[in-house]
Amino acid sequence: MQTIDHFMFGAKQLPPLVEAFALKTGMVAETGGKHRLFGTHNQLIGGGSSPYLELIAIDESSDAKSVLRHELQALEQPTLHRFIMRSSLANFDALTAAYAAVGIESDVVPLSRENQSGEMLHWHLLIPRPNALGVLAPYFIDWGDAQHPSERLAEQFSLVACQAGHPEPAVVQRLWEALGVNIPVSHAQQPELNITIQSAKGVFQLP
Numbered sequence: 001m002q003t004i005d006h007f008m009f010g011a012k013q014l015p016p017l018v019e020a021f022a023l024k025t026g027m028v029a030e031t032g033g034k035h036r037l038f039g040t041h042n043q044l045i046g047g048g049s050s051p052y053l054e055l056i057a058i059d060e061s062s063d064a065k066s067v068l069r070h071e072l073q074a075l076e077q078p079t080l081h082r083f084i085m086r087s088s089l090a091n092f093d094a095l096t097a098a099y100a101a102v103g104i105e106s107d108v109v110p111l112s113r114e115n116q117s118g119e120m121l122h123w124h125l126l127i128p129r130p131n132a133l134g135v136l137a138p139y140f141i142d143w144g145d146a147q148h149p150s151e152r153l154a155e156q157f158s159l160v161a162c163q164a165g166h167p168e169p170a171v172v173q174r175l176w177e178a179l180g181v182n183i184p185v186s187h188a189q190q191p192e193l194n195i196t197i198q199s200a201k202g203v204f205q206l207p
Contacts, residue, residue: 002180003086004051005141010072010081014057017078026201027156029055039064046153080193080207087140092126098178105129121146134191160196
């Protein structure tokens, strides 16, 4: 089984998302950076040995166009948009094949962003194309030689639980077994993913 690297919480605008997290959980997001290819930017919340939280939104100073930017623009309210599994480039062919077996095409994309000191970080993402699973179709990341964000982030929470829901949970479970994802899936009216965290302020279910 592979490891959850981080959870992506998306919104149209970053400052209100950061403020909402601070008000609800007491957690203060740290500076992230810009994703030039996607036209997005982020701030991050560290969880120590737990997956970190990425707060991501449209970078209004950028005119870049991407599927992710379009999806964030369409959000009516902040949401848990995706989860990202940690993997390696050596596994990406098998993961791509697992997605293709259920009719989901995916792309391996070399990415970079500029951190607050001006250093460029480089990594690779496997990104499934838009599909009916939505939040339940994870990205996969290989950080390469870049420093993992959690190494510089203050520990502000721990992950208590992660649960998913889908109208056909067995379908999701079969795909996840092929992808190496181990998250409980139960019946729900629509695809959904919820996490429970504990911060200094208490226990919270997100989103």
